Amino acid sequence: MSAELILHIITCNCFFLMAFVAWFNPHKVNVVANRWLGLFFAAVGCMVCNVVLYDAGLDAAYPRIIGFNELSRFALAPALYLSIAQFTTPGSKFKASDYLHFIPFTIFFLYMVPFLYFPDYQLIGGHFNLPPKLNFAIGFLVRWSINVQLLVYWVLAFNTLRKHQKHLLLIASDTVPVNLAWLKYLLMSVGGMLVLFFASIFFGIHLSPVVIATGYLLGTLTIFYHSLAQKEIFPFEVSELTAINEVIIADDNQVKPIKQRLSDEQAQHMRIKLESLMTAEKLHLDNELSLPQLADAIGASVHDLSFLLNEKIGLNFFQFVNAYRVEEAKQIMLSDKYKHLNILGIAYSAGFSSKTTFNTVFKTQTGMSPSAFMKQHKSINPSLQS
Structure with missing residues (x-):
């Protein structure tokens, strides 16, 4: 058994284990986001499983497993994006519209059904008895659409994560535990694989299979560690989550209120109360101090405190604390x-x-x-x- 095959087997098992842990989530944090992440891990595990089967020369013996694992490729990109979208949205819940991201997966699934149940047919196009040129075109389209889809969703996911790290400055005094930097590393790993794929196609650049397999395994173990150590991103009550989400959306869209939330007199009174409380009780010494906690301490709403900080004092919450x-x-x-x-x-x-x-x-x-x-x-x- 080659070193490359051993590394791929370990990596495959790691991804399936990560999928199990993320889905059942023993710490019950970021539940919806972790279930999407579990689907992503499972999809990657299926892809690596195919690599193992091909490396071991078992692809001909298990055609249905190969076909089933191929389906996962179209679920991989949207699952990753939806996971990050759920991680970064306060009070996020599963929505029926999320299924729309899996339209390509559904189309490919319907295309693959004859192969999965009638293994005598070819993988690409054989069960439709299409002309050879059309068969080739379909196969080419499928292979490239997977990588193009992954590239598009990668950009969307990276932009969503970038915005999240900016939004945290509005509500958290310490962003390190909840900035999802580990997901950024995951995205960078996926981006690196995309770069290698396109570089191999257009520039003929190739790395040693053992080097690539080792890199995959090390990256997998790193992500596994951070996924286990993650904290709840928005540990607030439902009403607070709604208010936070509105603050984030307003900042995202650079929406200025038509009517001032606080008059100058009200803002001055609240500012004096806020600064007096910060000085007297030293609330800033709590390294987990958040916008809702500070708003509750001074008897103000999240919206009013956010308005005071951003519009009247000229600092976001992170800068102020x-x-x-x-x-x-x-x-x-x-x-x-x-x-x-x-x-x-x-x-x-x-x-x-x-x-x-x-x-x-x-x-x-x-x-x-x-x-x-x-x-x-x-x-x-x-x-x-x-």
Whole structure:
């Protein structure tokens, strides 16, 4: 048994295991999105299964399995897109219109039925007794349409994920746990496979099968780990999800309210209350602070708080909360009381959840890294500069 075949067998089993875990979702997070993701994993597993059968020389012995697995190719792209769409939509639910994405799959399924039940026929076009040239044209169209479909849905999915990472700034003070970066890596892997496919067609570029198989397996294990560690993206009540979704849609469409939600006097009163509460109770120290939580703390609606931040203060929620965290970090750095803390300790004490986020936000808001800031203040213990 070749190394390539072994790697493909392991990868195939991993994808089917990932499909099982995503579908039954033991943590019950992002349920609808994970079921679409499970369908995507199962479709990829079927494709890899065919690779295994061909590599092992078993394709002639199991023609129906080959035919069934071929069907999965048209389910792969829409399942991936719908998964990401569900991950990134607050309060998302399954809709009947989602089935429209599977029209190509349905057409191909009806085309494949005679082959699946009458294996004496050829895979492409044989059961219709079509002219050879038409058979070739149908086969060519099917093979290329799969990759074109995947390319189109890849662009849609990537754009949806990009928007999600922007939308999070409106509602979350810490985006790292819910920014779906692992799905971005998944999309980049799929994009890389598409590049290799088109490069092999147009430029004759080919890589070693063992290298490709190893890359698939490593990518699969990475995605598996992150899919197990995922958090609920929008852990809010139904009413809050509706409000958040409306805030996101308004920002997406750059809709300006015809009538101001708050008068200048109301906005000023709410701003004073908000800033007083942030200073007195240090709500920013909660690294999971969200827009609905802060709105509830000041007795305002999600819409009103979002309007106040974006239209009156001129900051999105992420910028507003992290400005307080940066100021908190500065005070900690300048205090002898916290000399025992290193950079990570300072970050946690100020409400940040990671050193990377702390460094990025601090430099964005001050123009210098935390270490550079400390070097400017000689009263800081030199041990903090490491």
